[in-house]
Amino acid sequence: MYLLVIFLPLCSSISIGFFGRLIGFYGSSYISTICLFLSFIISSLIFFEVSLNGHIVYIELTSWIISDDINIKWNFLFDNLTSLMLIIVTFISMLVHLYTLEYMKLDPHFQRFVSFLGIFTFFMLILVTSGNLLQLFVGWEGVGLASYLLINFWFTRLAANKAALKALIVNRIGDLGVLFAILLLLQVFDGTLDFIIIFSLVPLINEFFIYLFAYQLHYVSFISFFLIIGAIGKSAQLGLHTWLPDAMEGPTPVSALIHAATMVTAGVFLIIRFSPLIEFSQLMLNFLTVIGAFTAFFAAFTGIFQHDIKKVIAYSTCSQLGYMIFCCGLSHYNISLFHLFNHAFFKALLFLSAGSIIHCINDEQDMRRMGSLLSFLPITYSVMLIGSLALTGFPFLTGFYSKDVILEITCLFRNSNLSSFFGIVACWLGILAAFFTSFYSFRLLYLTFFNNVNISRKFAQVTSESSYLTILVLSLLAFCSMFIGYFFKEFFLGLGTDCWINSIFIWPKNHYFLESEFLDTKYKWFPFIFTSLGFFLATFLNVSNLKFLLNLKFFHFFFFLINKKWFFDFIFNRIFVYPLLTFGYLISYKNLDRGFLELIGPFGLSFLTKKVANFFIFLQTGQITHYICYISISLFFLFFYCICLPSYISQLFIIFFITIFYIL
Numbered sequence: 001m002y003l004l005v006i007f008l009p010l011c012s013s014i015s016i017g018f019f020g021r022l023i024g025f026y027g028s029s030y031i032s033t034i035c036l037f038l039s040f041i042i043s044s045l046i047f048f049e050v051s052l053n054g055h056i057v058y059i060e061l062t063s064w065i066i067s068d069d070i071n072i073k074w075n076f077l078f079d080n081l082t083s084l085m086l087i088i089v090t091f092i093s094m095l096v097h098l099y100t101l102e103y104m105k106l107d108p109h110f111q112r113f114v115s116f117l118g119i120f121t122f123f124m125l126i127l128v129t130s131g132n133l134l135q136l137f138v139g140w141e142g143v144g145l146a147s148y149l150l151i152n153f154w155f156t157r158l159a160a161n162k163a164a165l166k167a168l169i170v171n172r173i174g175d176l177g178v179l180f181a182i183l184l185l186l187q188v189f190d191g192t193l194d195f196i197i198i199f200s201l202v203p204l205i206n207e208f209f210i211y212l213f214a215y216q217l218h219y220v221s222f223i224s225f226f227l228i229i230g231a232i233g234k235s236a237q238l239g240l241h242t243w244l245p246d247a248m249e250g251p252t253p254v255s256a257l258i259h260a261a262t263m264v265t266a267g268v269f270l271i272i273r274f275s276p277l278i279e280f281s282q283l284m285l286n287f288l289t290v291i292g293a294f295t296a297f298f299a300a301f302t303g304i305f306q307h308d309i310k311k312v313i314a315y316s317t318c319s320q321l322g323y324m325i326f327c328c329g330l331s332h333y334n335i336s337l338f339h340l341f342n343h344a345f346f347k348a349l350l351f352l353s354a355g356s357i358i359h360c361i362n363d364e365q366d367m368r369r370m371g372s373l374l375s376f377l378p379i380t381y382s383v384m385l386i387g388s389l390a391l392t393g394f395p396f397l398t399g400f401y402s403k404d405v406i407l408e409i410t411c412l413f414r415n416s417n418l419s420s421f422f423g424i425v426a427c428w429l430g431i432l433a434a435f436f437t438s439f440y441s442f443r444l445l446y447l448t449f450f451n452n453v454n455i456s457r458k459f460a461q462v463t464s465e466s467s468y469l470t471i472l473v474l475s476l477l478a479f480c481s482m483f484i485g486y487f488f489k490e491f492f493l494g495l496g497t498d499c500w501i502n503s504i505f506i507w508p509k510n511h512y513f514l515e516s517e518f519l520d521t522k523y524k525w526f527p528f529i530f531t532s533l534g535f536f537l538a539t540f541l542n543v544s545n546l547k548f549l550l551n552l553k554f555f556h557f558f559f560f561l562i563n564k565k566w567f568f569d570f571i572f573n574r575i576f577v578y579p580l581l582t583f584g585y586l587i588s589y590k591n592l593d594r595g596f597l598e599l600i601g602p603f604g605l606s607f608l609t610k611k612v613a614n615f616f617i618f619l620q621t622g623q624i625t626h627y628i629c630y631i632s633i634s635l636f637f638l639f640f641y642c643i644c645l646p647s648y649i650s651q652l653f654i655i656f657f658i659t660i661f662y663i664l
Helices: 004-052 080-103 110-129 133-151 158-188 195-205 219-234 243-249 252-260 265-273 282-303 309-329 333-360 378-392 398-415 421-450 468-493 513-517 526-543 547-551 553-563 565-600 602-619 624-644 648-663
Strands: 057-067 070-078 209-212 215-218
Touching: 004 057, 004 070, 004 080, 004 110, 057 133, 070 080, 070 110, 070 133, 080 110, 080 252, 080 265, 080 333, 080 468, 110 133, 110 252, 110 265, 133 158, 133 219, 133 243, 133 252, 133 265, 158 219, 158 243, 195 219, 209 219, 215 219, 219 265, 219 282, 243 252, 243 309, 252 309, 252 333, 265 309, 265 333, 282 309, 282 421, 282 565, 309 333, 309 398, 309 421, 333 378, 333 398, 333 468, 378 398, 378 421, 378 468, 378 526, 398 421, 398 468, 398 513, 398 526, 421 526, 553 565, 565 602
Parallel strands: none
Antiparallel strands: 057 070, 209 215
16 A cells, blocks of 8 residues: 555556557546545555554665665655655645646647656655655656656747756756765765664764864764755755746646645755754754745745746745745744645645636736736636635635744744844744735736736637636635645644654754744734735735836836846856856867867877878889888888897897798
8 A cells, every 4th residue: 555655656657658649538537537546545544544643654675776885775664744745745746637637638748748747746756755865866856857847848839948957957956965965874874875774873973073174064064964955956945946937837737736745845855854864953954044034035025026927926936935944944844844734735726726817818827918807717716815815824724824833933033032143034034025925916816806907808708717627626725725724733733742753853942832832922913914014015006006116216126126036047147057158168069079089089090090091002102112111121120129128039039020021
């Protein structure tokens, strides 16, 4: 049963990929839906046995790498963290597959798309169930490959090609960090990468240091740093976030799958999985806090002036991932996991609702060309309103139970004697991010559903609600976005729960959850007040005519800077991309590949052979006097060479050989 949940999506992907043309649309639909539904059912049973009954299952299949002291096996670890991630991945993947049946039914390459979705889900399940870091890295690279295939699904579009390559290349930086962490762990733990062994021995290496020149580096901090670099790349944190908005070039189900439950949450999962190691490095915890807080603020701030409906939601994903990361930096991994769990449902709801809107108005994604869709798409508006309210942390919806707790933890640093500068920074940046999140969420609703209609009459006459299957998927996600946070809050945050004892490690000195429950009431109102301010500001700007502000030079430059995403892409291109391309063309390609290597390689060898042949042709004159001259000169040099040799035997042998040669 435990292995079946992993390999069912793989079987679905292989069967549809190889035999999709034979079984057709309906056969592919039945196979993919049944396999994902069975995976979800099995995941629910695993969750019941592992999380609710307190059993941890460890399955060892076979040896993988045995070399000297290195012994790595194919093993699977099903603990509380894994069982919860299985629920998220299989449930969201199942709903995305159902949604795809209607959304992509007219695409001629439907079978290929469903096959890619299956392989994506399979690699994500490998990632979350792996029992060692190298096996996790296989799933890590697999979801990167599958994301490239899915983003580039419409490969005839240049924008899709560029977005897929950008996602693949930027993620390679983070993958390099994970690879370095693997090498360091192999060195310090004598050839093993099993989580159970590593986490049990971490206190023994707490006093190990690396000496680099005149600096003393903590070994645990060094390993944690590379793991965090991997999480920054995969979870699109500030600096390596540029690939995430461009990944919207793929079909909308791809966006929902990448952003809600699979690829971008892999970095957060890696941090939570390695909490028994990262918790020993206060420096890296502070680094996580700073990176996550600035990402949450930056992404929310950038999203307020985006016009593509999918890019607005993509920046909200980046912002929410920042919340999860800096919550891990504050050593509250269970709260971060709770927000990851809640975020999967309302973010999938937002993306799939956006896809329903785009599909109904002839694939238009610019919100400025929408408007007044409330009368055409009332059900889609209802579910999107629920998703937006859950995203902003509206009281008693799913996002409220995790997002507010994160901000209360940060307000605790603001309000207590805890002298943590990074906690105070996270507090203010997190609250400002909540303000901007509310602003762009309601701006999206106003531009899409309430403003004057901007779609052409031709498309307005045929605009109608999506099919019953799409409405069913959106309704299920809307139900989860309303109630799942309430149902699971005691499971994640209850003071009596023991679910995370064997999966997450937190130093007792870093556990401030109980204190946050008794935080001063005025600080508990901070998130709601700033969220309400964002709503009122978006409403005020929508109903009033304040376009004259855009004529002011300061605001014009400011809005231009935000709209261009703070020129991160431009700066990276100027500093890294263009110099590397120039070096590759002028040095590597022209001087090394086409120059040095060709001269000593095939071109040089053929040129030398031709020159030697021409030289011998030049010597072949046909006159005996020339040949006597050549023989005389050759005998002179050979005789001189033999005289200089120290061994008489070799001299006699060479003279004898030359004599016989000339006689013949």
